[in-house]
Amino acid sequence: MTIDLAVDDKGQETDPEALIAVDNLTVSFPTDDGVVRAVRGVSYTVRTGQAMGIVGESGSGKSVSSLAIMGLLPKNARISGSVKFRGRELIGLDEGELAKVRGNRIAMIFQDPLTSLNPVYTVGYQIAEAIHAHHDVSKQAALDRAVELLGTIGIPYPEQRISNYPHELSGGMRQRVVIAIAMANNPDVIIADEPTTALDVTVQAQVLEALETARHETGAALILITHDLGVIAGHAERIAVMYAGKLVETGTTEEVFYRPRMPYTLGLLGSLPRLDQHTHERLTPIKGAPPSLLNLPPGCPFTPRCPLAEDICDAEEPELLATEGTGHAAACHFRNRMADADAAEVFGDAQEVVS
Amino acid sequence: MLETHDTVTEERTEAETGKPQVEREFTVKERGYWRMAGRRFLRHRAAVISLVVFILLVLFAFVGQRLWHYKWNGGFIDAQDINEAPSLKHPFGTDDKYDQMAEVMRGTQQSLKVAFMIAFFGTGAGAIWGVVSGFFGGVADSGLMRFADLILTIPPLALAAALAYQGGGKLWQIGIVLAAVSAPYVARVVRGVVLSLREREFIEAARALGATNVRIMFRHLLPNTTPVLIVNATLLIAAGILLETALSYVGFGIQPPDTSLGLLIVNAQGAVDTRPWLFYFPGIFIILIALTVNFIGDGLRDALDPRQTRERR
Amino acid sequence: MLVFVIRRVLISIPVLVASTILTFIIVKMTGDPLTYLKTRQPIPPPSVIHQQEQRLWLDRSWPAQYWHWISNVVLHNDWGPPVLGHDNVRTDVFHALAVTGRLVACSVAIALILAVLTGVISAVKQYSMTDYTTTFIGFVFLSMPTFWFAILLKEWGGIKFNEATGTHTFSTIDEPSSWVNPGQLLGHVLLPTIVLGLVGYAAWSRFTRASMLEVLNSDYVRLARSKGLKPHTVLVKHALRTALIPLTTVCALDIAALLSGAIVTENVFQWRGMGYLFLTSLRNRDFNIMLGWLLVAATLVILFNLIADLLYGVLDPRIRHA
Numbered sequence: 001m002t003i004d005l006a007v008d009d010k011g012q013e014t015d016p017e018a019l020i021a022v023d024n025l026t027v028s029f030p031t032d033d034g035v036v037r038a039v040r041g042v043s044y045t046v047r048t049g050q051a052m053g054i055v056g057e058s059g060s061g062k063s064v065s066s067l068a069i070m071g072l073l074p075k076n077a078r079i080s081g082s083v084k085f086r087g088r089e090l091i092g093l094d095e096g097e098l099a100k101v102r103g104n105r106i107a108m109i110f111q112d113p114l115t116s117l118n119p120v121y122t123v124g125y126q127i128a129e130a131i132h133a134h135h136d137v138s139k140q141a142a143l144d145r146a147v148e149l150l151g152t153i154g155i156p157y158p159e160q161r162i163s164n165y166p167h168e169l170s171g172g173m174r175q176r177v178v179i180a181i182a183m184a185n186n187p188d189v190i191i192a193d194e195p196t197t198a199l200d201v202t203v204q205a206q207v208l209e210a211l212e213t214a215r216h217e218t219g220a221a222l223i224l225i226t227h228d229l230g231v232i233a234g235h236a237e238r239i240a241v242m243y244a245g246k247l248v249e250t251g252t253t254e255e256v257f258y259r260p261r262m263p264y265t266l267g268l269l270g271s272l273p274r275l276d277q278h279t280h281e282r283l284t285p286i287k288g289a290p291p292s293l294l295n296l297p298p299g300c301p302f303t304p305r306c307p308l309a310e311d312i313c314d315a316e317e318p319e320l321l322a323t324e325g326t327g328h329a330a331a332c333h334f335r336n337r338m339a340d341a342d343a344a345e346v347f348g349d350a351q352e353v354v355s
Numbered sequence: 356m357l358e359t360h361d362t363v364t365e366e367r368t369e370a371e372t373g374k375p376q377v378e379r380e381f382t383v384k385e386r387g388y389w390r391m392a393g394r395r396f397l398r399h400r401a402a403v404i405s406l407v408v409f410i411l412l413v414l415f416a417f418v419g420q421r422l423w424h425y426k427w428n429g430g431f432i433d434a435q436d437i438n439e440a441p442s443l444k445h446p447f448g449t450d451d452k453y454d455q456m457a458e459v460m461r462g463t464q465q466s467l468k469v470a471f472m473i474a475f476f477g478t479g480a481g482a483i484w485g486v487v488s489g490f491f492g493g494v495a496d497s498g499l500m501r502f503a504d505l506i507l508t509i510p511p512l513a514l515a516a517a518l519a520y521q522g523g524g525k526l527w528q529i530g531i532v533l534a535a536v537s538a539p540y541v542a543r544v545v546r547g548v549v550l551s552l553r554e555r556e557f558i559e560a561a562r563a564l565g566a567t568n569v570r571i572m573f574r575h576l577l578p579n580t581t582p583v584l585i586v587n588a589t590l591l592i593a594a595g596i597l598l599e600t601a602l603s604y605v606g607f608g609i610q611p612p613d614t615s616l617g618l619l620i621v622n623a624q625g626a627v628d629t630r631p632w633l634f635y636f637p638g639i640f641i642i643l644i645a646l647t648v649n650f651i652g653d654g655l656r657d658a659l660d661p662r663q664t665r666e667r668r
Numbered sequence: 669m670l671v672f673v674i675r676r677v678l679i680s681i682p683v684l685v686a687s688t689i690l691t692f693i694i695v696k697m698t699g700d701p702l703t704y705l706k707t708r709q710p711i712p713p714p715s716v717i718h719q720q721e722q723r724l725w726l727d728r729s730w731p732a733q734y735w736h737w738i739s740n741v742v743l744h745n746d747w748g749p750p751v752l753g754h755d756n757v758r759t760d761v762f763h764a765l766a767v768t769g770r771l772v773a774c775s776v777a778i779a780l781i782l783a784v785l786t787g788v789i790s791a792v793k794q795y796s797m798t799d800y801t802t803t804f805i806g807f808v809f810l811s812m813p814t815f816w817f818a819i820l821l822k823e824w825g826g827i828k829f830n831e832a833t834g835t836h837t838f839s840t841i842d843e844p845s846s847w848v849n850p851g852q853l854l855g856h857v858l859l860p861t862i863v864l865g866l867v868g869y870a871a872w873s874r875f876t877r878a879s880m881l882e883v884l885n886s887d888y889v890r891l892a893r894s895k896g897l898k899p900h901t902v903l904v905k906h907a908l909r910t911a912l913i914p915l916t917t918v919c920a921l922d923i924a925a926l927l928s929g930a931i932v933t934e935n936v937f938q939w940r941g942m943g944y945l946f947l948t949s950l951r952n953r954d955f956n957i958m959l960g961w962l963l964v965a966a967t968l969v970i971l972f973n974l975i976a977d978l979l980y981g982v983l984d985p986r987i988r989h990a
Binding site for chain 3: 401501504505506507508509510511512513514516517518520521593597600601604605606617620621624627628634638641642644645646649650653
């Protein structure tokens with residue numbers, strides 16, 4: 001099911017403006033204990049210039065689905081479904097063809113900047129390399145562009161930084177180098193996979209700002225993957241929530257944040273500590289842990305942890321359907337009931353704790 | 356090294372939800388570290404086959420001697436049977452005195468004994484050396500490791516030859532000498548592991564609970580080096596067999612009247628052309644031992660310390 | 669960088685000194701050099717024995733002997749007299765080193781190139797038939813006693829080949845008389861090079877494979893691919909470049925080991941190098957030669973350790989800046 005304003009609640013994705021169209025993407029990995037179904041039929045589209053956030057816990061399949069777009073999954077991954085970039089199917093393309101798209105039209109930023117950069121080459125070399133891969137320019141020209149890029153994303157003294165090795169820079173600077181590499185060729189899409197998770201909170205803001213600059217400069221669409229709702233809030237127009245390998249809620253950021261239609265999303269929002277609340281309420285965590293992706297029983301995977309679960313939840317996995325005719329879709333049998341639910345009421349005992 | 360739990364069971368008590376329970380147990384069994392290692396090992400076809408072959412070799416050498424009616428130092432071979440190629444009567448042929456199968460059995464037995472001695476004492480000494488060095492650090496560590504490096508600067512064969520020179524070439528002497536030559540290597544490896552473990556929280560916790568140094572070293576650090584020790588011990592067995600052979604070649608290994616596989620092939624050098632069975636059989640046995648042990652060691656290494664995720668094809 | 673180098677060199681010196689002491693003790697443990705004299709029939713008169721003892725400083729205490737030896741070596745470049753004969757110990761040892769050096773250089777060059785090639789191919793095509801076969805062959809080579817294989821090769825590769833072709837292509841004794849003559853070169857060098865290179869090949873190829881596998885799964889290789897670099901660029905410029913770093917260390921140390929450890933191969937093919945020299949001196953209990961030999965061997969190990977460290981610093985900037 002795609003979420004698009006022009007399509008009905010069970011519609012096919014026929015969005016002509018879709019830059020990236022993921023349709024029924026399924027990824028599984030054979031392991032010793034069985035087949036792990038990391039991604040189970042995910043579909044979404046991203047339009048030009050749009051910023052979409054994908055939120056989920058570890059193991060929800062959010063990273064795997066983006067690696068599938070880039071064709072960077074390990075060899076033993078079994079992929080089915082379709083991922084189209086500007087109408088061109090990416091799954092099944094050979095390495096040579098994919099290499100032309102990667103870093104050029106679709107770029108990716110990974111989680112840990114220390115291990116993402118090659119320790120034996122200078123930062124400048126690695127940025128210039130990205131440029132050389134897709135443009136026939138002189139070495140000097142590429143290095144100049146590298147300096148320019150570093151300056152754009154706010155690294156001071158870029159001319160000196162390009163001769164530094166990755167281990168000589170701080171974590172935040174390294175990640176900005178990775179962003180510079182990603183934006184080097186003015187891609188159409190930037191996929192950022194947990195770009196701030198490995199960094200200190202104080203540095204996160206800087207990096208996110210660099211990301212915004214990158215978007216602004218290149219006009220690229222952004223797929224921002226994270227488990228941190230706070231990161232999403234300021235930087236994505238649309239959100240997709242993933243749980244146990246499937247999308248469980250999609251919509252605009254505002255819709256999903258203020259009127260979540262799926263208990264999991266409600267729980268996520270309710271478990272966030274907030275500095276602006278004056279009443280001393282307990283955090284309401286979601287009890288339990290995400291299911292193992294090896295032997296998913298039938299029914300909704302969130303059922304064991306869901307306070308609203310009923311028999312139908314065990315029996316039938318809910319589909320991602322639009323709620324009340326809007327573009328906001330949720331995968332819950334009771335999506336229409338959820339309108340004014342309160343996390344504290346639903347998930348826990350909302351006792352007031354006197355400080 | 357600690358337990359890994361793969362179970363995920365989801366249960367809610369009836370009291371919590373007031374609804375009838377749904378048990379959603381996901382059937383992934385809980386397994387301990389050693390069981391998982393065992394499973395991983397069994398998946399290495401080469402290692403498992405090698406283990407079987409190795410056991411057969413050991414049986415051949417130790418048990419076979421009792422069952423085979425010719426003896427390695429006995430007699431009882433008919434005069435006309437000397438220097439004969441392999442036949443039904445003498446499956447490995449004969450030399451000018453004895454039945455070769457008996458010789459190879461005895462040789463294998465002795466070589467295996469030496470190899471096990473090297474592995475056992477070398478690993479043992481090396482482990483204690485490494486743990487003490489790594490644990491205490493500072494000057495003691497520097498000193499002990501410098502000493503190890505020192506020994507390692509001398510070519511092992513030369514060192515072994517020099518040390519074995521004075522001895523009578525008895526099996527246990529050879530074993531000890533070669534073990535001494537191998538220990539520094541194990542010590543270095545073990546020290547490395549200990550250094551990385553030393554700073555871990557469980558050591559701090561043990562200390563906070565009042566454990567003495569000795570206790571920490573032997574109850575906490577040493578057991579965690581077990582995987583490394585096991586792998587290294589198997590490597591030493593293989594290396595030991597080859598080292599023993601080389602030592603025999605230069606004349607400082609096990610001396611007659613006893614025999615070893617190394618000595619057998621050394622004595623058969625000149626006969627490669629004329630009585631090849633004297634040369635090939637012992638050699639093949641050496642290769643078999645070293646090869647099977649190497650594969651087993653490889654399998655053990657993967658089983659006990661899997662760092663890369665193995666794909667399933 | 670310079671600081672790094674100097675520091676490493678300075679650390680090596682006390683190790684070298686300690687090594688000489690250990691060397692001395694080991695040689696002393698091999699027994700009395702004059703045994704040949706004392707066990708001769710009829711026993712020579714005590715004056716003759718005493719004269720020899722004086723000449724060789726054997727009548728002094730061990731520390732005095734050690735000091736006498738080491739100070740002569742360091743200050744006067746005099747490595748002491750041999751027990752038998754009048755050869756110059758120093759020239760003997762260095763001559764032997766040169767012989768072995770030539771053999772080792774050939775073996776290492778070939779073994780290294782082959783090892784890297786097969787290691788990389790094995791890693792890239794992990795679990796393929798090629799991988800399994802080369803791994804198995806590598807294991808077999810690792811499990812073969814050197815001299816057994818040497819004799820085998822000498823027999824089948826050399827003697828039988830000569831007989832079959834009626835030529836004297838393969839000479840199984842000694843170095844080539846001329847290193848420029850291809851016939852000589854092939855005949856004398858090929859077989860021992862194969863033998864010596866074998867174990868090195870097996871070990872290095874496994875090591876390269878393991879190193880490559882680890883690197884191929886790393887984050888920076890993934891990033892390199894995501895940049896859209898061509899597959900072979902990723903392989904060579906990113907994967908191989910970092911995977912080879914630990915190999916250089918292993919290789920350097922192995923070369924040092926080979927220089928003093930080619931004892932067996934040299935003996936089988938009758939090259940009068942380090943191995944040959946050591947064995948004869950051990951049998952003759954010619955202690956000054958043994959001392960000189962061990963001194964050179966230990967120095968080589970320390971030297972190559974140093975080279976390995978330096979290479980690592982050159983290749984991996986993280987070490988340089990530490």
